[in-house]
Amino acid sequence: MTTPTTHQSVAAEAHAFFAARAQRRERRGMLHGVGDDDVVGVGLTQPDAEAAEVARAQQWQRELFDARLAWLDGPAELGGRGLDHDYVELVAGIAAEYEVPSTSTYMVSHGIVAPTILAHGTDEQKQAFLPGIWRGDLICCQLFSEPEAGSDLASLRTTAVRDGDDWIVTGQKVWSSFAHVAQLGELLVRTGPPESRHRGLSVFLIDMDSPGIDVRPLRQVTGSEHFNEVFLDGVRVPDSRRLGPVNGGWNIAMTTVGSERSVLGRAHNGIMIEPVIRLFALARSTGAIEDPAIQDLLAECWAREQVLHETATRLRDAGGPAPGSVVKLMTTNDMEYYSDVAARLLGYRMVADTGAWGTYSWSQLLLSAPSHRIAGGSDEIQRNILAERVLGLPREERPVSEKSA
Amino acid sequence: MDEIEQLRRVVRDHLERDPGAALRGGALDPDEVRRLDRDRWRRQASELGLPGVRIPEEFGGAGMGLAEEVAVHTELGRALDDGPFLTTSLVAAALVALADDEANHGRLARIAAGDLVAVPVLPIEEKFPLEYPHAKAAAGGDFEISGELPCVVDATVADALLVLADYQGFHAFFWVEANDPGVEIVPLSTLDLTRRMGTVRLAGARAELLAEQDRARAGVAAIRQGAILGMSAECVGVAERALEMAVDYVKVRTQFGRPIGSFQAVKHKCADLLVSLERARSALSVAVRSVQHNDAIGRRPESLAGLAVARMYCGRVAAEITRESIHLHGGIGFTWEHPAHLYYRRAVSNRQLLDSTGQQPRLLTASVLAAHGEDTQLASFYAGKAGR
Numbered sequence: 151m152t153t154p155t156t157h158q159s160v161a162a163e164a165h166a167f168f169a170a171r172a173q174r175r176e177r178r179g180m181l182h183g184v185g186d187d188d189v190v191g192v193g194l195t196q197p198d199a200e201a202a203e204v205a206r207a208q209q210w211q212r213e214l215f216d217a218r219l220a221w222l223d224g225p226a227e228l229g230g231r232g233l234d235h236d237y238v239e240l241v242a243g244i245a246a247e248y249e250v251p252s253t254s255t256y257m258v259s260h261g262i263v264a265p266t267i268l269a270h271g272t273d274e275q276k277q278a279f280l281p282g283i284w285r286g287d288l289i290c291c292q293l294f295s296e297p298e299a300g301s302d303l304a305s306l307r308t309t310a311v312r313d314g315d316d317w318i319v320t321g322q323k324v325w326s327s328f329a330h331v332a333q334l335g336e337l338l339v340r341t342g343p344p345e346s347r348h349r350g351l352s353v354f355l356i357d358m359d360s361p362g363i364d365v366r367p368l369r370q371v372t373g374s375e376h377f378n379e380v381f382l383d384g385v386r387v388p389d390s391r392r393l394g395p396v397n398g399g400w401n402i403a404m405t406t407v408g409s410e411r412s413v414l415g416r417a418h419n420g421i422m423i424e425p426v427i428r429l430f431a432l433a434r435s436t437g438a439i440e441d442p443a444i445q446d447l448l449a450e451c452w453a454r455e456q457v458l459h460e461t462a463t464r465l466r467d468a469g470g471p472a473p474g475s476v477v478k479l480m481t482t483n484d485m486e487y488y489s490d491v492a493a494r495l496l497g498y499r500m501v502a503d504t505g506a507w508g509t510y511s512w513s514q515l516l517l518s519a520p521s522h523r524i525a526g527g528s529d530e531i532q533r534n535i536l537a538e539r540v541l542g543l544p545r546e547e548r549p550v551s552e553k554s555a
Numbered sequence: 556m557d558e559i560e561q562l563r564r565v566v567r568d569h570l571e572r573d574p575g576a577a578l579r580g581g582a583l584d585p586d587e588v589r590r591l592d593r594d595r596w597r598r599q600a601s602e603l604g605l606p607g608v609r610i611p612e613e614f615g616g617a618g619m620g621l622a623e624e625v626a627v628h629t630e631l632g633r634a635l636d637d638g639p640f641l642t643t644s645l646v647a648a649a650l651v652a653l654a655d656d657e658a659n660h661g662r663l664a665r666i667a668a669g670d671l672v673a674v675p676v677l678p679i680e681e682k683f684p685l686e687y688p689h690a691k692a693a694a695g696g697d698f699e700i701s702g703e704l705p706c707v708v709d710a711t712v713a714d715a716l717l718v719l720a721d722y723q724g725f726h727a728f729f730w731v732e733a734n735d736p737g738v739e740i741v742p743l744s745t746l747d748l749t750r751r752m753g754t755v756r757l758a759g760a761r762a763e764l765l766a767e768q769d770r771a772r773a774g775v776a777a778i779r780q781g782a783i784l785g786m787s788a789e790c791v792g793v794a795e796r797a798l799e800m801a802v803d804y805v806k807v808r809t810q811f812g813r814p815i816g817s818f819q820a821v822k823h824k825c826a827d828l829l830v831s832l833e834r835a836r837s838a839l840s841v842a843v844r845s846v847q848h849n850d851a852i853g854r855r856p857e858s859l860a861g862l863a864v865a866r867m868y869c870g871r872v873a874a875e876i877t878r879e880s881i882h883l884h885g886g887i888g889f890t891w892e893h894p895a896h897l898y899y900r901r902a903v904s905n906r907q908l909l910d911s912t913g914q915q916p917r918l919l920t921a922s923v924l925a926a927h928g929e930d931t932q933l934a935s936f937y938a939g940k941a942g943r
Contacts, residue, residue, distance in 0.1 A: 450867070452919060534826075537823065543805065546822075
């Protein structure tokens, strides 16, 4: 006999699963000084600790998948559970109540690459990759930006040339998060003539251990090394790894960057860990909460968090154009606001590590916030998208060199 | 299109066919707005069922819910409507909560028909002033009220006043006919030219007691909540329309040989205003959902925190967008004939009324602490401020 799946039943399953494997977080509500004091979840692992973290994440992801808690809103025939998206938020919320291993290694895999394969892949490609990605066997990265193609992604120059049943890829990619630990790359390349811009691009799913790929980590502002330069020198990719039509890659790339932006609006996305309630707790611990000026700042933080989550849900449900751009601009602005409030609360303890719990850890938010205004399309690109695609404002006149294209 | 969106379309179409003073074209004549076009108000009642949106069907209303009422406020704000919906809908909500008798049923039916304009008379501030109207028993079982209250919306066109007064040290609600000899209503010049306000002076005005103590306190909460949601929704409508007007204008205004809306300096400003508008829309829906969810289960701090989000954002955003809309229109936006200033005036006026004392953010913080069960001085401080 099977019982019907409900929010209650899935919540019970999730609690049972997490409770059997992890400590319940003691830090609930506004307790300050207990547990892990990291404020930022993604991209801060130092190189020497990374291999162990990836191994832990892979083990954890496999157990989640086997318990059918990894891909709740995925199609059942691909290893998902066929439930509504609100189940994803439900289980993520429950996971946040336990000291579970970080799965931020999979942020690009699950948040960005998997939705693109689901939307544009053939049945064979979905079967070949999606169960593996969600089981944690395949860590993914994005190979989009190039040294000369950042905001102007359509000018990219890495090429793929047809050779029988294969394509030969040559060029250079950059800012590829997780490329140094990834098995699978979503590669955007030029398959049309050099001046074809967005009409001459194609997407491939490339094995990162292919001969001719050289991945070199880049050190970031935060001191960690989670993004990379990727050199591709005559790399052979079978045509069966092509995602979507030849020269039809732009549309697919837009799905990818759209997902990348929307990830930011989700609660429990691992980018920030309960920042607002921690600011309240911090203010209580120092007594600053009694100061009306501080109360005003905290209220603004609380309102921003509510508004962000409401906006992400509302725009996702409404199905209009470019919801991710609104959410991304809000989030990046909120992150800076939170780090400013933290700085106000911490004073000198923001600039030197005194060892006090939950103080210097905020400097990581301060340092990582600028990256989110650049990654996944800069703030300026998001504003162009909103102005042109949502408000219908005219495009800026193109430079002469592009008009000929 | 969902039902709420359909309702908004119906209201919008009606208001376009039968516009208020602000959108009739040409320069607004403030004197014209001071009077209420009663025929138009009755048309809104008979053709749209407007004043009775939330009045139960048995009393002649449409019996709709909070979300529908908020949608109506949004459209009225969008059209800068100068009818008395904001105030009569608050009185209707209060009457449903306050008393269940024949006289009240009759009042509700007359409000729903557009025949009775009734206005709530209570202080705007969260914390009650030391002096507000007080009542005493009079001969014949009636009461007499004396006192004064400034900035009462729609007081100048009211048939009746729902007055909150101090009676023997507690809140009580009274019904006062506006034509009573003890009632004087002094019209005030208003920043918002499409919103009337007056000072209500009561000198021994005859009054009927409707509710006192706990029930009256519940009435205060209902009116405040309705006013917050109503004005916040108006702000969303105002902001939506002001941004639309600005975007339409920068698409056609040409300088340096091209539409100014193709310059990034202009289009990025418009994009930022869109993000602000989405914040205001979300703040409003946070407040509505918070009230719907938490009031039903008696979680007052959570409900107040949700309302505070709307109070903080909707007025602020509407003021920002309407101000920038004037700017994006250039000189033409600063002319009396162009409606841009009317939107700005409504936005700023609502912002001020939504947080008259600038206390909302810290009250929100206190609500969050109270909701988390943090037994701090603040939480009790807030409990003391929330009611009397």
